[in-house]
Amino acid sequence: MSDDLELAALLGEAPKTPDPGFRFDVLALTAERARRRDARQRAFRTTVLFALVGLIFPLAHAFRLGLAQLQPLLLVAGVLCLAYVLALWTLEGPRAVLARSRAVLRGRL
Amino acid sequence: MNAGEEARLIGLARRGDYAAFGRLVDMHQSAVRAFLRRVTGNYADADDLAQEAFARTWDVLNRFDGTSSLRTFICGVAFQYWRRARRAQGRREARETAYADLSETQTEESPERAGQRLALRKAMEELPEDQRGALALCLGQEFTHAEAAEILGLPLGTVKSHVTRGRARLQAALGIAENSDE
Numbered sequence: 001m002s003d004d005l006e007l008a009a010l011l012g013e014a015p016k017t018p019d020p021g022f023r024f025d026v027l028a029l030t031a032e033r034a035r036r037r038d039a040r041q042r043a044f045r046t047t048v049l050f051a052l053v054g055l056i057f058p059l060a061h062a063f064r065l066g067l068a069q070l071q072p073l074l075l076v077a078g079v080l081c082l083a084y085v086l087a088l089w090t091l092e093g094p095r096a097v098l099a100r101s102r103a104v105l106r107g108r109l
Numbered sequence: 110m111n112a113g114e115e116a117r118l119i120g121l122a123r124r125g126d127y128a129a130f131g132r133l134v135d136m137h138q139s140a141v142r143a144f145l146r147r148v149t150g151n152y153a154d155a156d157d158l159a160q161e162a163f164a165r166t167w168d169v170l171n172r173f174d175g176t177s178s179l180r181t182f183i184c185g186v187a188f189q190y191w192r193r194a195r196r197a198q199g200r201r202e203a204r205e206t207a208y209a210d211l212s213e214t215q216t217e218e219s220p221e222r223a224g225q226r227l228a229l230r231k232a233m234e235e236l237p238e239d240q241r242g243a244l245a246l247c248l249g250q251e252f253t254h255a256e257a258a259e260i261l262g263l264p265l266g267t268v269k270s271h272v273t274r275g276r277a278r279l280q281a282a283l284g285i286a287e288n289s290d291e
Binding site for chain 1: 156
């Protein structure tokens with residue numbers, strides 16, 4: 001009884017063989033934590049982006065820039081946003097016209 | 110499995126390979142779960158903590174520099190989780206559930222052995238955290254004193270002293286005189 005191994009066994013025994021259920025639980029927990037972390041990062045990026053967009057107008061006001069001076073900048077930003085949304089729609093939207101091309105490109109790269 | 114194979118699996122896991130990480134979990138789950146079972150005294154809590162520790166290891170695998178073994182690294186993470194959980198839970202609650210846990214986890218053992226197990230758990234509960242960790246790591250001979258020192262962040266001499274004194278207290282709890290060679 002005074003043997004260390006016996007004391008250890010009384011305190012708690014080691015699993016005899018690796019438990020696949022335990023591995024599954026670990027991987028599920030790991031994936032869940034990764035998903036939550038990604039969601040937090042996405043939320044942070046979105047918040048920063050919209051905060052920056054929202055800052056444009058107060059900053060322009062502070063530098064005494066009117067809508068006339070800002071118009072070219074806003075126009076370019078608007079066109080870029082539209083192009084981005086259109087590209088996303090083409091690649092990943094319901095019809096996904098270019099989805100196959102994207103898959104081919106991914107496979108080759 | 111040799112060290113080279115483990116290093117290869119760690120490399121794959123760092124690049125996001127879940128299958129490789131699953132194999133690492135299989136390799137080390139026995140030692141980590143045994144450590145936590147001994148230190149918590151509750152198999153269900155131990156396995157929950159072990160899962161948290163492995164999941165955290167996945168997150169911080171890039172910080173593992175290979176100077177110690179991965180098993181030591183994971184147990185270090187597990188020990189920190191246990192300390193945090195213990196502070197949150199409170200000592201009284203653990204004592205109150207000890208009897209219930211005993212009947213849930215060990216149903217086929219003799220009443221005498223169950224009594225010994227309970228006495229040991231009580232004795233473990235009364236030990237300081239570091240001493241408890243040192244005993245849980247070293248008694249089962251799954252970890253050397255040096256590895257335990259690394260996991261617990263203590264000097265080697267302190268770990269040896271913790272093991273010797275802790276063992277004596279556990280033996281006293283079982284009504285056994287301390288060995289003369291210790």
